[in-house]
Amino acid sequence: MALSRRALLSLLAAGLVRPASVQAGADPSVDRSxxxxxxxxxQTPEGRFQAGLVSQTGDSLQVHDLPARGHGMASDPTGSRVAVFARRPGDFAVVFDGVTGRLLADIFAAPGRHFYGHGCFAADGTLLYATENDYEGERGVIGVYDATERFRRIGEFSSHGIGPHEICRHPDGRTLVVANGGILTHPAAPRAKLNLAEMAPSVAFVAASDGRLLHAVAPPADLHRLSLRHLDVTLDGSVVVVAQWEGNPLDQPPLVGLTRLGAPLTLVSAPQGAQQRMKNYCGSVAVSADGRSFAVTSPRGGVATLWRYDGRFLASSELRDVCAVDAMPGGFLLTSGEGWLARLHQAGLQPIARHGRRFDNHLLRLSS
Structure with missing residues (x-):
């Protein structure tokens, strides 16, 4: 259950909950360059929720306690500040120094809002954008925070949809790309989906300066229950978006979409066997450093799939409860809820290490 701002502050004052804090700061023996x-x-074996930095073998470089479960992360263009957002319908976010580990800010959701778990920084690092729910107004919004003034909330604008989830900065530096999942929710019933019959998912291209809608794409009407949740953007502006199907579980709709500013949405499927193993659910997506491929994880099916930049399916590999993925030298790094780290490339999946912690849904690479 999400803690309200007032409840969290009361618990902090009473000493019953610790704020996000550095347990082990940046390890001076590790050369991050x-x-x-x-x-x-x-989540630790003892049940504590934490965030931080890890190496590609899973060794801790920083550890920060969280008051509840975290979800997605964002870093400024230099990688020196990292924001961690609560899992929906959480109402907290924290920002820490990616080099020293120092806590820079605690952020609490505005009244009548909660976080959807993702955000991104402006191209110049001066603003932080967060996907949020105006749950009484039944609309998605993008909260805007001043990253030069302890992340004070200075405004919001429409996400141009319901249920905005992941948001990414377009390489033009002027545009935000938002995956509107289309699912209406309310914190009074945190995991209930209230509008499945009227779902309207979309990918919205929004002006970062004032929230103007520049372009939007959506699945065809017969696939309106294809909740577009996670996305990544290549250096040339191509967008890969992945979905979770909220319709008949016996259906096997395409779960991967390709688009760009001003272009339509093209949906693609994996071959039948791999498509079945995806279990109608994609958990995360990441584009390779060179933009030539992307990886999609499906935790319910325990499968990671590899695709060419144009949507041609390349390969699939199995790893139970796999979800988090991001690019790494020579391929992609994966983590699982069972504590595994693994490297994914076209030749297959190579286990790297296993830890006692239960890795959550997302990874964000900070340095090369």
Missing amino acids: AVPSFATTW
């Missing part, structure tokens, strides 16, 4: 580091969240 030589070893890729990844921001992620997890």
